[in-house]
Amino acid sequence: MLFEATGYSNVGQTRESNQDSYLIKIASTTMGDVALLAVADGMGGLESGELASASVIRMLSTWFDTKLPAALEAMEASVGGFEQFVDGQWNGLIQDMNMALIRHGMSERMNLGTTLTAMLAIGGRYSIVHVGDTRAYEIGDDRVVQLTEDQTFVRREVAAGRMTPEEAMVHPRRNVLLQCLGSTKEVVPDLIHGNLDRDAIYLLCSDGFRHVLTDGEVRKRLGPAALDDASWAAERTRPGFAHADEVSLAVEEQHGFPEGSVSFRLASVARLVMDRKEEDNLTAVVMRVEQGGR
Template sequence: MVSARTASGGEIHTGHMALGLRSAIGSDVGRRRTANEDSGAAGDRLLVVADGMGGHAHGELASALTVAAMLEMDERLPADTSELDLLAELTAAVDDASAKLAAHAQQEPDTQGMGTTVVALLFDGERLALAHVGDSRIYLCRGGTLTQITHDHTMVQQLVDEGQITPEEALVHPRRSVLMRALSTDHPVEADLAFLDLQPGDRYLLCSDGVTAVLPDQAILDLMAAPTGPEVVVEKLITFANEGGGPDNITAVVADVVDAADVVSQPVRLVGAAAEVQIP
């Protein structure tokens, strides 16, 4: 399979140092799936990954609808978001995505039960806001250290939190893919929300579990900490996940926090189902 890989960047001027995001995005169906149910988008200020689920119940539609809701939020925001509550905007976008899934299931009953994860970063040059539902993840690489920013909404993570199993046991648990929280056709869901501390030189990864189910943290750190551009990191994450068996769809966004002068603004780039599915 050929992977789609595109780069985009955003430039925001602030009252002091102007920071920008220089990002790359890619998605691949993997080695064992026939369709890509992941969706991704990378723009000047919004980065999103959604991992659809449901198989015959149209996971690819769920992820594409969710990314579309996020992009609609981004498009209606003003150029200057300094007066806006970014977390409230992300919350509204997640609620809108849930409403889109429910409305579609009403019109097309065979899509009842479809669902998706979502991770998103919304950036305005000074603030970086996060929204998260499910087991897609966001990592930060800073100073040679990799930190998982999100906390999986899975059954096995809950068992780890409660001390019933170890993190090592969680990696091979037969029910490791069972989600405790996801966007679905059934009811609205509450996203985890946070503002992230922002520093020049930071590198963020947003990815579906097609990456993390195959690559250990050390392998991800080795790629993220390497002195290569985001495009190379995305390409290698996809390649290595496929070489590790490619059991699932693979989607990754890598974004560097840089001086805005080093960034060229580009249109939003879509990958996976978001680039292929016709939204009704």
């Protein structure tokens, strides 16, 4: 399969710095294209949040460059073998990321942490590793499927029947995470696998990007029909590490994108979110299976 992807990040209207980071890497191999997408939302103060999210994105990027080739050999034997390899690699990587942040925080006497949602796509399948409340979605013309579950206090309460979804949206503890990287010595990531839908759009985003959007708005603005005529040509790959500060754009700069581009669509959604008084950083990455890709 061939993949097209692009991302967008904005510091927002009230924050002094952008603590989000994201990654897009697409590589051509003898087994076809492989894509890695990730979004991390840092926390812990200005420099701490930026450092935390940037650090885990760099480690993930290095994994893609140095460890993934061995996983591709396992895939030739079976998809199951490949996914078991990836799960093992990601479990170890999550622990390494977590301890690296803890050690740095202790040495510098600072509190820092980050969420992380990453998706690896290859051979008609996707694998996701997830910690925190960044999200991954599969968007079809008639549906929006949340592929990850928020690891938050309110999501747990809703699942237990002690709170309604409507109450969760306005609860004073709605942003309280049950776990993130860098806060405790034990982190248990969610590992998720599924079949890629060549007719769908895949979206990874920070909580600031999606807080005030309905599923219907996400589908209407970023679904397959909305992006069918959008230009991905100049944005097919963004290899390597991309920290949000390097790619974030002021609201008024969104018109610097060609109007028919995917980047323009993402910037337009971000503008809508900020018009609704969202105060957080906003970051999103979208991917589709290229038309005609095998």
